[in-house]
Amino acid sequence: MKYEMPEYDTLMPLVVMEKSAFSSNRCVFRDDERGIWLYQANCLEFMDKLIENYPDGKFDMIFADPPYFLSNGGISCHAGKMVKVDKGKWDKSRGTELNHEFNLSWLSRCQQLLNPHGTIWVSGTHHVIHSIGYAMQQLKMKILNDITWEKPNPPPNLSCRYFTHSTETIIWAAKNEKSKHAFNYKDMRKENGGKQMKTVWNIKPPTIKEKSFGKHPTQKPVGLLERIILASTDPGDLVFDPFAGSSTTGVAAVYHGRKFVGCELEKDFIAISKNRFKQLINEDLQTLNLMSAEK
Ligand SMILES: C[S@@+](CC[C@H](N)C(=O)[O-])C[C@H]1O[C@@H](n2cnc3c(N)ncnc32)[C@H](O)[C@@H]1O
Numbered sequence: 001m002k003y004e005m006p007e008y009d010t011l012m013p014l015v016v017m018e019k020s021a022f023s024s025n026r027c028v029f030r031d032d033e034r035g036i037w038l039y040q041a042n043c044l045e046f047m048d049k050l051i052e053n054y055p056d057g058k059f060d061m062i063f064a065d066p067p068y069f070l071s072n073g074g075i076s077c078h079a080g081k082m083v084k085v086d087k088g089k090w091d092k093s094r095g096t097e098l099n100h101e102f103n104l105s106w107l108s109r110c111q112q113l114l115n116p117h118g119t120i121w122v123s124g125t126h127h128v129i130h131s132i133g134y135a136m137q138q139l140k141m142k143i144l145n146d147i148t149w150e151k152p153n154p155p156p157n158l159s160c161r162y163f164t165h166s167t168e169t170i171i172w173a174a175k176n177e178k179s180k181h182a183f184n185y186k187d188m189r190k191e192n193g194g195k196q197m198k199t200v201w202n203i204k205p206p207t208i209k210e211k212s213f214g215k216h217p218t219q220k221p222v223g224l225l226e227r228i229i230l231a232s233t234d235p236g237d238l239v240f241d242p243f244a245g246s247s248t249t250g251v252a253a254v255y256h257g258r259k260f261v262g263c264e265l266e267k268d269f270i271a272i273s274k275n276r277f278k279q280l281i282n283e284d285l286q287t288l289n290l291m292s293a294e295k
Pocket residue numbers: 041042043044065066067068090216218219220221242243244245246247248249263264265266269
């Protein structure tokens with residue numbers, strides 16, 4: 001069965017927004033039946049619009065993988081070769097203060113958009129994660145855990161002046177101190193062979209198969225997002241990703257019966273997301289590399 005975009009009499013997206021200097025601010029993919037709404041928009045403007053409509057919160061869970069601010073002319077190793085770190089314009093640092101201001105402004109909007117017992121997960125390297133943790137404390141969020149995502153077989157450090165970078169941190173936090181957050185403890189213990197799951201997760205980076213819809217420079221492995229979604233949401237919950245990229249969060253959420261709202265600035269990444277959603281809807285799970293589908 002080939003997926004066809006449904007025809008709507010009135011294409012009435014979740015929020016209607018004006019075009020801005022930053023983006024076209026429009027709904028670019030939707031499937032009301034399964035619960036997929038993807039917007040091409042600047043997430044700050046998008047969330048402001050959502051807050052107007054839902055001042056008391058809307059989302060059960062938010063996963064955010066914000067710019068790392070590391071594309072500033074450093075070097076790295078890709079496929080055995082020395083390459084410049086340049087993930088895109090969106091990843092350039094604007095200096096410590098402005099980067100932190102940006103983190104504070106999108107995080108405060110996310111906090112407002114969380115339901116009272118909702119949680120947020122934010123991933124990042126050392127370039128950004130300390131600012132995120134500090135901003136969460138400034139906003140009086142309740143930090144629940146910091147997960148270390150350990151990557152097996154990371155690329156070597158070519159300068160030989162540092163340890164090999166092989167982890168990312170993911171901070172998990174609740175809206176505020178009063179939140180009674182959801183945690184599917186038993187499911188996680190079962191996944192970990194009957195033992196309590198620890199905060200160090202060894203998960204492979206995305207495979208070539210997972211990138212067959214086009215390359216996103218910082219795509220997350222779908223298995224990582226599956227674990228996050230299964231740990232902290234229930235079927236039917238509404239998940240949001242303000243920096244959706246190639247929509248890894250959306251693929252994992254929708255596969256597990258959750259609903260998804262995504263927001264992404266760049267049209268090339270929107271194109272990858274659309275292809276991944278079509279693949280998911282057509283139930284071609286092989287290329288999506290969903291870990292749970294293999295079990
Ligand atoms: C680290 S990547 C996210 C990758 C994603 N987790 C995935 O698996 O594909 C960050 C994304 O945020 C987007 N972005 C940066 N600034 C944005 C903004 N203000 N609003 C919306 N998206 C933005 C970038 O284009 C990039 O795709």
